[in-house]
Amino acid sequence: MESSIVMTGLSNVFTLYNIAAILGGTLLGLFVGAMPGLSATMALALLLPLTFSMDTGTGLSMLASLYVGASYGGSIAAILLRTPGTPSAAATVLDGFPMSQQGQAGKALGISLFASFIGGLISGVALLLAAPLLGSLVVQFGPIELFAIAVLGITIIGSLAQGSVINGLFSGVVGLLVSTVGMDLTTGTPRMTFDNINLFSGISFTVALIGLFSIPQALALVENSNAPAKVASRITDRLIPRLSELKTLMPNMLRSSGIGIIVGLIPGTGGDTASWFAYNEAKRFAKDKSGFGKGDPAGVAAPEAANNAVVGGALIPTIALGIPGSSATAILLGALMVQGILPGPNLLTDYGDVTYTLIWAVIFANVGLLLVGLMFTKASVAVTRIPDGFIACAIIALCIIGAYAINNSLFEVGLMLGFGLFGYWLAKAGVSPAPMVIGLILGPVMENSFHQSMLIGNDDYRIFLSSPIAVVLLCIAVFSVLQATPVFRWLIEACRRRTQLA
């Protein structure tokens, strides 16, 4: 049965529509990634409502390929403009930009493209192999275990916040609070709905997402539209790298892909962490470190292989447990929810065909990326010249259309704009909206499974200790909270001192 779902997923991807969706998605991702200031997350949030009218497979293929395309597209601006198109391409700037100054822009882009392709492909295959292993555990996951998963997911909030933990916790708590709007699933009592029937089923998390991620970015673009534009370097040499060059870079790319997958697996860490990690490791393993920072191809290959490998890695916990590993995977999870699929361990059993369609789409999106990248990388340079004001207007228009399309409701357009303004304020205050999204997703899961567990366990809290899986997950959660506190650092210090004394 297992293999038949895998094949159904494969055949779902292999239709003319879906292949077109994959190529279109990668191309769009390439352009969005190339534009400095636009992130893959924002593009995904905007495209999400447009996929509602599509077939499930087509919609998911398009979103997955957009994600993959944007992961590579970020390197174009990094190499040519010295501005990373996406945060995860920041490490690529170090060696990519010097290469383009030396007239090797084409070579740098070519290496970036091939590294992205290899990283993405390996992680896609890893996803395909790992998913069924985790999927076989599904029946083991009842309310008690789900509660433990949700608690673990919530503890990620602290690490998702870049910079201040307090800001991250604030954003996460707001998300949890907003998730309580709507009918209580255990008692049926409407909460915080102000007798407004539009709020009875809660605040759609896609509405919040579009507002939080897209509107602030559009407003920021408008603010900076008077800044002098940077001029992109020209591509003068050939794009396709020599086989011998690829051969020497291969161990580096494989190592970086591995790093990308593992970093992706850890919820709360994403492409930016992985690319710096891979860059540092590439430097450490290199025999001749002198070229790094001055245009060493290895310094381009490592971060690019890693940030594309994150895609597959981050999807493993998303698919197997329903915990999104990053804000981008949170949106992919949202895409599944829109199709009536609840996040959770049964993604692989009850909705196996859809889930495997997503997995295959990730793999084929990387193949599509190679084709699209070879053909359109040169054209994408033009995208960086579009005035920011135009892009901002287009984004806001798409936000409004998108928010309306979710439930055909004008009320939700207003709600989206409200979240947009709140998100703008968050951005000004230096608070990341990502923890809020995690809170919105996991809040109902945690609350529900808590109520169910208490019903099943006759109001005895010890029920949570009755399941080995739940105990392990809760211990990890405790550890993840402790390691962020001074107590932990103090403990390590104490241990170190003792070993030094001994």
Added chain:
Amino acid sequence: MKINKKLTTAVLAAATALSLSLNAQAEYVAGEDVTVLQGFKPGGGSDVLAQLVQPYVSKQLGVNFVNEYIPGATGAIAWTRLAKQSKKDGSVVSITNTPMLMTNYIMNEAITYNIKELTPIANVVTDPGIAVVAKDSPYDSIEDLLAAAKEKPGRITVGNSGMGGDDFFTTLLIEKATGLSFKKVPFQGDGPSATAAMGNKIDVSFNNVGTVYSQVQSGNLKALAVFSENRVDSLPDVPTLKEKGVDVVAGSSRGYSAPAGIPDEARDQLIAAFEALKNDQAFLEDAKKRALNIDIVTGDAYGEMFESMEKEFQGIWQEVSAKQQ
């Protein structure tokens, strides 16, 4: 020969249907386009019904059906729109799910429509309720389960598809009929409730035949009893609750309703079009392929179904909320 016979019956049925419906080919009084308000997302159970029914009914009436999806508040947003803000000329109808149609406003004062503001047209499908347990569950029959509930009052955990859904109220009905009490655990839909039963996280899941049929067939779940009037064709070995002396018939049904006060002519035409489905072989075949249990009840009879359900659920809900206070 057999095919021929089928064909003739089909032609005959179609002919009678046509003559019954007072020249069905004639134009529908409310115009060419009929809007169907759907209270749930595209691709859900309501949409499945719409995709099945509408091609046939549109041929009968000579109209185009335009689906409008207004999900939210378990259908209440769409039904409020139907009852309060839609044209009362027969050009707007909605897919009405029972018992949600009534339990929505019985349980929440903020939901203001009620069945008196609707014109019931026809029920089309009914998915009977069913009790399922894990394959390695200690309960092998419904008697085992009821005996266990008697021994441990309020300790047997029963999964349902959510507060206010059909399975939740079915549990209340069974409690009332047997005098037993269960611990009701709500899930977000029939699927998660069935999965929890499969993993022995709950003692039993009250579910719907359509949802769990394949899992029962493959042996992952044991079916203890169905909550229908008679045994279900697809599960002939599973007894009904009635056979076991528990007088409860329950399930989840979907049909079509219009706002109250539509012209009689429009109402008659709509009802006739749904009546004709009863004998439409192509339609019945199509329904079978989608594993839908056809249960066509039209006009006043559908209205009576609404009223008896409203009365039943109102009574139970009052008892429950009185107990809570």
